[in-house]
Amino acid sequence: DAKTTQPPSMDCAEGRAANLPCNHSTISGNEYVYWYRQIHSQGPQYIIHGLKNNETNEMASLIITEDRKSSTLILPHATLRDTAVYYCIVRVATIKNNNDMRFGAGTRLTVKP
């Protein structure tokens, strides 16, 4: 599976958009990009995932570059409750690996008032 690189920490002002980058330069054509977050010691929470196209849901938007070597998670209006560690995970879905998530260190996002 492709490795991902994320900044260890970021700050964002409350009400502003939070843009979290992720590099995955060795991604292969059948690998999905997933984003999860973990608030304190709670269970990781799914945010969004995509393969090639940009995706949007009620939580966030995922922008994947045309060459798929990087992506950006956008939280359009960050709130204090969005303070968490955000994980970018690249994973291929096959019968063999069953697409378990392999977590790195992630980006610790702090939303400030």
Add this chain to the structure above:
Amino acid sequence: EPEVTQTPSHQVTQMGQEVILRCVPISNHLYFYWYRQILGQKVEFLVSFYNNEISEKSEIFDDQFSVERPDGSNFTLKIRSTKLEDSAMYFCASRMGLDSEQYFGPGTRLTVT
């Protein structure tokens, strides 16, 4: 909204004792997982389970660990003889299909004394 549940929320046990951590995945999901997170460290994959058998396991998942789906709803993780280093948060997760997102439970905090 359906969710993964885990019991107990906190388990304290003595070294050498057996523990069983319980999970109820989301009802129509087919793929089941256990992860652990030692305090201050990243979330680590332990094992995946599909079609009533283990499909993948990490090097952490040694002979002391076992998983079972004893009925149509529960998914358990057993640690036969606990060690101090087994102290961690244990997360259960489930997924419907190969390319769908995983949903995580709130975790069980295991403390081995």
